Amino acid sequence: xxxHIITDLADPRVAPYASLTEAQLRNRLDPDNGxxxxxxPKVIKVAIEAGYRPLSMLCEERHITGDAAFVTExxxxxxxxxxxxxxxxxxxxxxxxxxxxxxxxxxxTPSVDELVKDARRVAVIDSVVxxxxxxxxxxxxxxxxxxxxxxxxxxxxxxxxxxxxxxxxTIFQIPWTWLTAPITSLYDHGFKTVALALTDKSVSxxxxxxxxxxxxxxILGTEGDGLAGHVIxxxxxxxxxxxxxxxxxxxVAAASAVAFWQLRYPTSR
Numbered sequence: 001x002x003x004h005i006i007t008d009l010a011d012p013r014v015a016p017y018a019s020l021t022e023a024q025l026r027n028r029l030d031p032d033n034g035x036x037x038x039x040x041p042k043v044i045k046v047a048i049e050a051g052y053r054p055l056s057m058l059c060e061e062r063h064i065t066g067d068a069a070f071v072t073e074x075x076x077x078x079x080x081x082x083x084x085x086x087x088x089x090x091x092x093x094x095x096x097x098x099x100x101x102x103x104x105x106x107x108x109t110p111s112v113d114e115l116v117k118d119a120r121r122v123a124v125i126d127s128v129v130x131x132x133x134x135x136x137x138x139x140x141x142x143x144x145x146x147x148x149x150x151x152x153x154x155x156x157x158x159x160x161x162x163x164x165x166x167x168x169x170t171i172f173q174i175p176w177t178w179l180t181a182p183i184t185s186l187y188d189h190g191f192k193t194v195a196l197a198l199t200d201k202s203v204s205x206x207x208x209x210x211x212x213x214x215x216x217x218x219i220l221g222t223e224g225d226g227l228a229g230h231v232i233x234x235x236x237x238x239x240x241x242x243x244x245x246x247x248x249x250x251x252v253a254a255a256s257a258v259a260f261w262q263l264r265y266p267t268s269r
Contacts, residue, residue: 006083036159046169059100109177119147127154127222135166136253142170144260150179195235202240
C-alpha cells in the first residue's frame, strides 16, 4: 500500500481535493487528461466497475483497510493520502461522503453517432446548470429506461463533484456525451423530438401518438426560463405534464422522472 500522511491541506499532492476548481480539474484545454472527484465507497465502486481509473484517494486511516479496502487491493500502487479527522473535516463536503474521496481520470466522451446508434429513448439536457438537477436527472434516466443522455455545451458538466454525488454513481452507468450540433440534428438519426414546455400547442404527456414513437428524444430545459423558443418551435411535439391545485410546473429534475416513465419505450410498458 502506498500511504502518505498529510498534515497540511496546502500540500500540493492533495490539491485536487483541497484547492483545484472544477474547471481546473476538468482541464478544458486537454479534457482527455482531466480528472474528477468521486465521493463515498459506493460511488467510487460504481465508477471503477464502469472502467474509470483512480489516480489517488484521500481518506481517514480507518477506511484504508475498511470500506475503501477494495480500492487499495485492486490498485496497490495508487497513492493514498490520509490525515486526522480534524484536518480532513476542513474540506467542504468531506463529512457528507462517508470519509472517502477519490480522484479519477476522465474518459473521452463518445460521439453522438456512436451513442444513439441503437438507442430508442434519449434525453437532451439543454442549458441545465444546477449540479443537483443534473445528478437527479441522471439517476432518474438510469432507473427509468433512458438509453443515453445528450447535453448541450451550456449545461453543467455531469462529472462535477456534486452532480456525481447526487446521482449516486448513475452518471457512470448511463452513456452520455455533449451535443454540439443543433438538437434538430437528431432527425438525421431517425429521432422524433418532444420538448417539455407549457405552450398553447402542448399535448398531454400521455398522448398515445407521442408514447408510441419508436425513437424519441426528450428535451429538458433550463431551471429558470425553460426551453428557448426556437428549440420548442423546431420540436416535433411539445408536451406538458397535467397539473392539479393550480401548480403550473415541476422542477426540471422531478419533471424528467415523470417524463421518462410515461414516455418509456412501448415494449417496456
